[in-house]
Amino acid sequence: MARCKHEAVRLRPPSLRVDDGGALLKELAGELCRVGRDAGLDDVGIAPAQPFLSTRAHLEERKAAGLHGGMHFTYGDPGRATDPGRAVPGARSLVVGVRSYRRADPEAPPGYRHGPWARVARYSWADHYAPLRQALGVVRDRLVALGWAARVLADDNALVDREAAYRAGLGWYGKNTLLLAPGRGSWFVIGSVVTDAPLPGARRPLGDGCGSCARCLPACPTGALIAPGVLDARRCLAWLLEAPGAFPPEYRVSLGDRLYGCDDCQEACPPNRAADRHRPPPAPEAGDEPWIDVVGLLALDDEALMGRVGRWYVPRRQARFVRRNALVVLGNTGDGADARVQACLREALADRDPLIRAHAVWAAARLGRHDLLRPMLPTEGDDEVRTELNDALAPA
Ligand code: B12
Numbered sequence: 307m308a309r310c311k312h313e314a315v316r317l318r319p320p321s322l323r324v325d326d327g328g329a330l331l332k333e334l335a336g337e338l339c340r341v342g343r344d345a346g347l348d349d350v351g352i353a354p355a356q357p358f359l360s361t362r363a364h365l366e367e368r369k370a371a372g373l374h375g376g377m378h379f380t381y382g383d384p385g386r387a388t389d390p391g392r393a394v395p396g397a398r399s400l401v402v403g404v405r406s407y408r409r410a411d412p413e414a415p416p417g418y419r420h421g422p423w424a425r426v427a428r429y430s431w432a433d434h435y436a437p438l439r440q441a442l443g444v445v446r447d448r449l450v451a452l453g454w455a456a457r458v459l460a461d462d463n464a465l466v467d468r469e470a471a472y473r474a475g476l477g478w479y480g481k482n483t484l485l486l487a488p489g490r491g492s493w494f495v496i497g498s499v500v501t502d503a504p505l506p507g508a509r510r511p512l513g514d515g516c517g518s519c520a521r522c523l524p525a526c527p528t529g530a531l532i533a534p535g536v537l538d539a540r541r542c543l544a545w546l547l548e549a550p551g552a553f554p555p556e557y558r559v560s561l562g563d564r565l566y567g568c569d570d571c572q573e574a575c576p577p578n579r580a581a582d583r584h585r586p587p588p589a590p591e592a593g594d595e596p597w598i599d600v601v602g603l604l605a606l607d608d609e610a611l612m613g614r615v616g617r618w619y620v621p622r623r624q625a626r627f628v629r630r631n632a633l634v635v636l637g638n639t640g641d642g643a644d645a646r647v648q649a650c651l652r653e654a655l656a657d658r659d660p661l662i663r664a665h666a667v668w669a670a671a672r673l674g675r676h677d678l679l680r681p682m683l684p685t686e687g688d689d690e691v692r693t694e695l696n697d698a699l700a701p702a
Pocket residue numbers: 360361362364365368377379380381427428429460461462463464465466467468469479480481482483484485486492493494495496497534535536537539542544545548566567568569571
């Protein structure tokens with residue numbers, strides 16, 4: 307009886323002989339890439355699971371220079387995040403997949419005139435990590451069924467995803483630090499299956515595709531791209547919206563209407579525009595949420611608010627940080643004469659949480675509603691709120 311190829315591949319090292327195993331593993335690698343694509347990945351590549359030593363050095367250097375801005379994520383343990391062998395003992399390969407989240411711009415939000423509206427970055431209009439992980443899970447299951455160890459990691463502190471995709475030949479590092487794929491641009495999320503199967507990769511890492519372009523650097527509203535390929539998280543709006551503490555006053559105006567994430571350094575990128583021309587993006591899907599009614603959001607109680615934005619990264623899962631961000635957006639986009647906005651400001655100015663009062667003071671002053679602030683002066687006991695009040699009420 308003829309043996310099927312998978313039975314042969316099930317022979318694990320050391321019994322797997324390199325001469326016959328090479329062909330079978332090559333076949334398996336091709337099969338896994340097809341399985342991943344069939345499960346919804348846009349592209350799949352394979353990289354060796356050797357430690358990412360250059361990335362480890364970048365993480366450590368940037369952390370030492372303070373550029374991580376207090377982020378943990380992969381910076382929490384650079385040794386772990388750059389060694390696939392820490393995720394799967396004996397790891398030999400990474401099957402890396404990318405999945406596009408590009409959608410066409412929606413029409414103006416429903417009830418447009420009843421704003422203010424806050425903008426959500428494209429990768430968070432819907433949960434794009436769930437279908438990514440699900441597709442990678444199909445690849446993992448195939449490997450596990452053949453007797454290999456395999457684990458899915460996507461947007462996880464245990465692996466630097468872009469470096470995995472770069473090593474698998476799926477894209478190049480743009481000057482905005484994003485990974486760009488030829489013909490696709492950068493609007494995709496990335497994940498890997500770490501496995502002990504010694505799979506051969508078919509592609510080499512790609513060379514630079516940016517050329518002389520540097521449009522993303524001046525497009526960043528806060529100058530966070532301090533050199534090509536280097537981001538200072540202390541200035542990056544995407545991080546400041548996720549960071550604990552007060553929103554830095556010097557970047558509040560630049561935040562504009564962004565409530566979660568920032569897309570400016572991708573919007574400015576010519577390969578993204580070319581990709582749209584070549585392959586027009588699909589329409590937004592039902593449930594996609596590019597806009598959020600700021601006043602409506604602030605009116606929710608904490609539980610309802612966190613239910614509304616449940617998939618976002620919010621420090622310690624505390625609604626107060628979403629309120630903080632929403633108040634800055636309110637200050638940038640609201641109309642101080644609008645009764646809904648006024649009611650919202652009054653409520654936030656009376657909040658028990660000084661973080662909320664401090665940002666409400668800023669928003670009220672920005673909307674010209676100093677009249678709401680003066681009555682607070684005699685009674686406000688919190689030092690930070692008092693500082694905000696004094697700044698807001700200081701003569702121009
Ligand atoms: C921490 C983090 C952030 C931080 C810091 C981002 C950063 N640039 O480091 C913050 C919160 C700011 C952030 C923002 C965003 N993020 Co983020 N984030 C991560 C996370 C968790 C770790 C990234 C990391 O380890 N960075 C460490 C540093 C060392 O990496 P790096 O900046 O890429 O450094 C490389 C380059 O500097 C390059 N390099 C070195 N020298 C030079 C020189 C030149 C000339 C060039 C071009 C390059 C270059 O080598 C370095 C690597 O060795 C990953 C998920 C994961 N587990 O990997 C997602 C991830 C990177 N984020 C992602 C996304 C989608 C975003 C946002 C677009 C979301 C948004 N719309 O707001 C923004 C984009 C901002 C930006 N310009 O990067 C995607 C990126 C997909 C892609 N196509 O690249 C990832 C991979 C999540 C995922 N699994 O899909 N993110």
